[in-house]
Amino acid sequence: MAAITLIEALTQAMAYEMRRDPSVMVLGEDVGINGGVFRATSGLIQEFGPERILDTPLDETTIAGLTVGLAAQGMKPIAEAQFDGFMYPMVDHIICHAARLRYRTRGRMSCPMVLRVPWGGGIRAPEHHSEANEAIFTNVPGLRVVMPSSPQRAYGLLLAAIRDPDPVIFFEPKRIYRQYKEEVPDDGEALPLDVCFVLRDGSDVTLVTWGSQVKETLEAADALAKDGISAEVIDLATVKPLDFDTIHESVKKTGRCVIVHEAPRTAGFGAEIAAQLAEKAMYDLVAPVERVTGYDTHIPLFRLEMKYLPSVEKIVAAAKRTLAAS
Amino acid sequence: MAAITLIEALTQAMAYEMRRDPSVMVLGEDVGINGGVFRATSGLIQEFGPERILDTPLDETTIAGLTVGLAAQGMKPIAEAQFDGFMYPMVDHIICHAARLRYRTRGRMSCPMVLRVPWGGGIRAPEHHSEANEAIFTNVPGLRVVMPSSPQRAYGLLLAAIRDPDPVIFFEPKRIYRQYKEEVPDDGEALPLDVCFVLRDGSDVTLVTWGSQVKETLEAADALAKDGISAEVIDLATVKPLDFDTIHESVKKTGRCVIVHEAPRTAGFGAEIAAQLAEKAMYDLVAPVERVTGYDTHIPLFRLEMKYLPSVEKIVAAAKRTLAAS
Amino acid sequence: MESGVRFEIDYLQYMDADGGIVNPDLPDFARDRTQLVDLYKEMLKVRCFDAKAVALQRTGKLGTYASCLGHEAAHIGIGTSLQIDDVFAPSYREYGAQFARGVKPREVLMYWGGDERGNDFSGPAHDFAWCVPIATQCLHAAGSALAFKLRGEARVALACVGDGGSSKTDTYAAINSAGAYGLPFVLCIINNQWAISVPRTAQTGAKTLAQKGLAGGLECLQVDGNDIIAVKAAVAHAVKRARHGHGGTVLELITYRLSDHTTADDARRYRDDEQVKAAWQREPVKRLKSYLLAQGWWSEDEETAWITESNAWADAEVDAYLATAVQPVEAMFDYLYAELPHDVAEQREQALGWEKR
């Protein structure tokens, strides 16, 4: 078994599930012969044909609306938004319909769909190609929001998302699409959609993050270790529903929590984690919660973007502040 | 001077500013001869004519996109979304353009617009007419998000929103459009867009809320007072930017905080307030933060909706929990 | 300048406002007494129901209600031209079409009465629920049609949208994708001249709404939407084309909204009584009645008897609606996901706790 990248793991998961379940199909701009602008669907049209790998007209409203119709009539569509910044025209159909079909009809209809979205910054891309906009969906009932950060997790979570009978927004941290390779058995094993991953055990401070920041956060943990600080690292992975218990268990042990995310700080999903800490873990905390996030401004074009994003230094500094505070 | 309702105060503010500034105009569905489905623009077309009070074709993308174009070319459009649940098609133009024109062009262009949105539940309306969806915009840089809760504040905040040189999302709690009347001098005095309102002083617990829940929260404070508990009530009013200092000052005094909002709990804007408390006020808090919110499900059709919304009882119970905890 | 591509939008009408036949080339069903009388009876029945629903709202026993007064020919012409395994995607007014598909009046009332169970149709389980966000249903129908095409099923998806809704971008998206994929899709633009207070003329500069279909390369036709013979002929033809893989159609059914927009609206604020009076002259029930009477296919006695029967039927439905107990509080959680996530499950318990106080 050859080691594969995160994006190859996504392709592998889609191919696995399409072989297994004839109702699974893919639609989006350039997903066919071009294999998607990131090549996530590369090779699929050759294996599954143009009836199951559909290029769409260039309109995200169309993609979202067709996807709802397909899912309501027994297909399991995997829709692709080409980039994070182009998914806004999909918001209406996702919130008003995908998230509500089951609820609206008391279970008569449902909307088993996945929306795959290449997400986030750090690849020197043009405007609107670098947005961390998961917060738009986290206050919306009826959705699941998932973000993998390794090839193995990408494979298992995407399988789970496709099989899930309800709509899943599947954000793919494009910056780490090809960051490293890992062996990913093509065994069709899905991962749960409501459990965080503890990537590294530690006792002094809990670092919670998701998506591309997992790499920076693990590096920060390494750096902290050099200073004798033991950091536990949690990959949220399933943003909604939030597995707060795993975070809470960790904070009971460490008493300190740094939340790291790429989106702007205000009302980013980090706020929800910090809020639950304030509600449920106040007596466990020995230091104020810290957030290391994008600033409350638009991610700049690429000459400045790395100054916008969280960095190892910023994470280390925040962790040290929690230690200094107590 | 006759006392007027919240919605009349909005009309008064628009009329005032349209008289003063010829670039101010209104556009939306049914805003003309019909005066809007809630009558917020009632009488305006008679005074200002159909060039300044424009009925639009039935398309929210159109309204949002035209508004950006108008604002970019020197008009000050006040756009109306007919209901909260119909604003999703506007999200793309608001996030990609309204919020970015100034940033994108390094100040060469700007987007001075107001989007008025009748907001929230509790009026026994049909599906999609009762949504508390402010969280969609609170993570978006470049916007301001405002929500008045009294006739006077509605007048002053809307004037400020219209005059503000940047885009403002102006949520109007429709449930209290006509809840009570108040004298509102038509003096053209705007209120600041970054300051909370302390509606009631108290020393035992801080209740923070916005929009229609202000009424329930004030009633809860009354009920608490009967039990000898002194509650401070803060109307957030300017959701973004968040005036955390006012909340913090209060919590320094009370040591307890209950956040009340109508939107679903997870990643509602209450999370941001709780998060800042966890970051900046941990040593001031003597009890865990509490949130009293809508549940993480869609607001039901009206036979069940009151069971979904926060209530005086739920607020009182939460406040008492903070007192029991310490 | 080379002359290029030409298009023509035709207009279909068989029966004029007085029930006179203007186009003697009648379709078969219109030569059949039973079929035509049945259609007439359905139209009357819906009208009886509609009046009851408005009355219920006026007495506080229903929420906001969107009347279908004046749309009977359009709605019933559509509903009776589909097969049961076709998919119907309504907006919020097409009760006549839905009754023909097995949806119960009590379900209509439950929906407008604030109870989601109204959407759990007795009719075809694959039909879409009422759709409040204007025109979004058009794309759901197109997506359904795409599912049928991909699976090789000979099924058709039909959506209704209003004259107002024809301005909405979703309508265009549905038209364009139906054309791009050659989908078995029919779009009925029910042009009742008003979108709340905005007249048809203010929605668009297009001469017809049918021509919206040209933007996606679909067949386009204008139809007298108060002439049920024309409506049925046009819809049946479009559905047949779609079913046989010949692509999608846009039909503009021209009618008039004789009522307020909904019970929450007061149309006197924005439209002339004269216009409404004139529209009553062209309304669909009266014209079919004139024709049936002229043919000797219907009598005033039958009319009276049928109205009595229809009212009794509507009353029974109203009673069933009024007798429906409110859903338990957990209903707001139980249909959110197939399996409730732990966090929401916790809130469900809290909600139950508040009930027990």
Added chain:
Amino acid sequence: MESGVRFEIDYLQYMDADGGIVNPDLPDFARDRTQLVDLYKEMLKVRCFDAKAVALQRTGKLGTYASCLGHEAAHIGIGTSLQIDDVFAPSYREYGAQFARGVKPREVLMYWGGDERGNDFSGPAHDFAWCVPIATQCLHAAGSALAFKLRGEARVALACVGDGGSSKTDTYAAINSAGAYGLPFVLCIINNQWAISVPRTAQTGAKTLAQKGLAGGLECLQVDGNDIIAVKAAVAHAVKRARHGHGGTVLELITYRLSDHTTADDARRYRDDEQVKAAWQREPVKRLKSYLLAQGWWSEDEETAWITESNAWADAEVDAYLATAVQPVEAMFDYLYAELPHDVAEQREQALGWEKR
């Protein structure tokens, strides 16, 4: 069936692929040597710039870049037909049009080079910046046109969108609102046959893209987009109509994307070399050159001299771009609001703090 409304979409061409005149009824400017030579020189100049930009990207000195190779007639035809106080709303490829309006090549490079200052055009301060979210610019142009109409200004707003973008709902919204309000609006659909890997034929079932305009009641015309005489004639006519209050127009300019979609794309994955070769036979620069040579209005010597001059000009712009220092970190805050709110101001300080470490 009554026959109803008719439409016809004409096709405008003056000059064929070899520079032969197929329509002798030439517009005045095309009979004027200076004007035609100037247009030709602009086309060549843009092509020189484009080649430099692609080369810069290949050597890592530019980010992703969208080439305009093959679009020169369309872009320059548009850019030279507007007045300076009109509003131009481009997508992301129409440098030729923008240069005609005073935008500097270095600004193009700064934008694609990751520096927002590229959008602070030297050209008209009211022109829109490059617009990455496909087709959204169409509505901004329509909104601008609405502002002009409301203020009684004799100004026109012109937007460009691609064949792919013609499927996007915003395009329809712009067309429909322009028709509904009678706006001074011109939409140029630049049909270069490809939207990244999706061919024109897969975008829509409509025979022409020009007919998209029928959905909003606009004037519609197909134009040979490689024939600058036709482009200029068509755009000038549409702009004039708009300026005089006669309403909006949709022009489909038919051309071909001779390059990859952007430098991040590899068109060999999805399109035939043969098609590209054939397209090179119809390309706009060659055909105008043939015509000018045939008229004796241009020579190979002039060509060589002009290319040298153009390259020098492009090189100077490249140098200016490369010499631009990166913005200071606070630039990511300073243009967010007219006045920075307290919370963001705090973060600005933090960002400055990290700089000082």
